[in-house]
Amino acid sequence: MAIDLTYEPEVQTLIEKTRNFTRDYVVPLEDRYLGNIADAGGDELRITMQADAKRAGVFAPHAPVEFGGHGLNMSDRAPVFEEAGYSLFGPIALNLAAPDEGNVHMLAHIASPMQREQFLAPLARGELRSAFAMTEPAPGAGSDPSALTTKAVRAEGGWKISGHKWLITGADGAGFFIIMARTSGQPGNRGGATMFLAPADSAGIEVGRHIGTLDKAMIGGHCEVFFDNLFVPDENVLGAVDEGFSYAQVRLGPARMTHVMRWLGAARRAHDIAVLRVAQRAGFGSKLGDLGMVQKMVADNEIDIAATRALLTNACFLLDRGSEAGNETSIAKTYGAEAVFRIVDRAIQMCGGIGVSDDLPLARLSREVRPFRVYDGPSEVHRWAIAKRAVGQAKRAVNNNVHATSQAHA
Template identity: 45%
Template sequence: MDLSISPKAEELRERTQKFIREQIIPLERDPRQDKHGPSEELRKELIALARQAGLLTPHASIEMGGLGLSHIEKAIVFEEAGYSCLGPTAMNIHAPDEGNIHLLEAVATEEQKERWLKPLVSGRTRSCFAMTEPTPGAGSDPSMLLTTAVRDGDDYVVNGTKWFITGAEGADFVIIMARLEDGSATMFLVDMNTPGLELVRKMDAMDNCFTGGHAVLQFTDLRVPAKQILGEPGQGFKYAQIRLAPARLTHCMRWLGQARRAQDIAIAYAQQRQAFGKQLGEHEGVGFMLADNDMDLQTARLHIWHTAWLLDQGVRGNFESSRAKVVCSEAEWRVVDRCVQILGGQGVTGETELMKIFQDMRGFRIYDGPSEVHRWSMARKILGSKENK
């Protein structure tokens, strides 16, 4: 594995860094945000800025209008985008659209790409992904899927409830995971304005970094034409892995940028704040926390880069992406938590971006599988055959 950065990646890193610092960070206090995230109006303005900078949807293929980034290149660019909470939204690399774009490129028919993928890549539309259900339905264990899809002529009739659906309000379409009569899981592409699909309510959440927040969706005799099946019937769980392994890694990339931002805020504070006759950072307790942060940031980055490199080699990387998800979510959380401690009273107020980063990041240890589920999955593979990795 070569850790050097290619000229292309270095140019993209510098361009992204400049774009985020000069055009996106000044908008972080824009009032067009609430407890459910940036408004659609603000999102469109951010998208226009990224389009003008040539940085919109860079992970999509060149054929679809993106930059065709490799996984390693994504690791570099996404970290820089994540330096601002608005960066991923501006560059159209936020969840769940980023993962849905990857999935649609891999699985969708040409007709489906024309109808749903191209507008998504261009930033003209948004999407959501509906798999998680209320108890006793699917969550960390997707095999508990309760939403059903029953064949009726040329259509399927879908019934069920989904929740924690990120970005649902204002989304143009949804990818629904449902169980067929034979028990297999299948994905369906459905426009959000289809009769039988209801957004029941938005859910209050600790984070507020996703346009559209998180919502509850209800499907009542929702009729979906068979041609709107994504990929092949019965392959839903397989396709979920195509989406989730890279998507959980891009979470790590974006949040690494936020953790690095937190460290920079803490360093600046430790350099200018005086306490007990000297600069705050000169006190060992504070200096050690900054040093621990640096180690955690580098550890997370190396896990991301290694897993990204494996994916670029064509390796499935399920085991490695689980490992990276646990290491990064916990290391990056420790960084932000220490930074709050260093800032003291300032750290628990909105005087800096740190409090927002803290609130947004806590969910990262749960998104795309809690740490405990990934550890359990890893343990099964460690104790079993290597082929299962």
């Protein structure tokens, strides 16, 4: 049976509108401020760009229609997000940047009707930002979420949360937090976590220092956050108590794919710049693009772009069918994160000295995409998970064959 990879007319129109809006309006803003969202005005610029995105009809392609979005599924999001990602500021302008995009996705699937109105609706409409507070300093939760140390204990009418989080993206200026805290068990236990919703102005929440990182285009920084006897009423428990790790999968798999979508757009921009330059730049008796070593880099970039898209398409297809697609999203995330960095790095190499200067965006694109090999699970952790599944499947097959053989001989 043939697989149809075409998009419905309305999706194709949205792709084209997003491409034009990003390249004509957002890219010049990014270039003016060298990709530093804080220097560009932070939330003030976000509000302006999002108002213009609404007028252009490209705002919130992923958000539920009832809250002003386009309601696209994962497969249809891919080309739209890629076009938005062509500029580092594009995802912010369309309200599909991390962590807000992932939080919209999760709230749309899990939140109660009251939570949808209080938290999802204003987030989807761009009236506020959000933060997802899970990562902790060692020995707390990081690549291994089961190490979670932040605790939530029962109180009259709700819970009290205490703990220390860090590297919390978007924390400075967030309107509310989604907090992962341990409600049962001990650090190292696979279960026992619960997600809580808390307005940022709640007593007991303190946003600490910005932790300096390579990337400068994620609004609100990557911050330390402290919770000190933060009271959260029962109605702000997101999902069921002790099921937080399970619910997190609703967010993490799709969020990994939307990261790939956005940063693939950034990598394509780097590649486009490099190819145009080597097609025009003369050296060694010909255009640089006619030299074999340069052609190899161009071809390798084309291959990495196509392969990343193919893996992304497969993973999104499965997610849209209701599968957790754990293996497929790990494969697409790992390959995509590394491919995106290779693409940008080759683009810099093709452009030579100007490639590492501020005259082109390549150097800042390199800084932005490098952390993706760590964000949303380091490549090594995903490789471990992929291998563990493959070896486990082989072990089960061996055991089943042994059992079948013994039954036949009985």
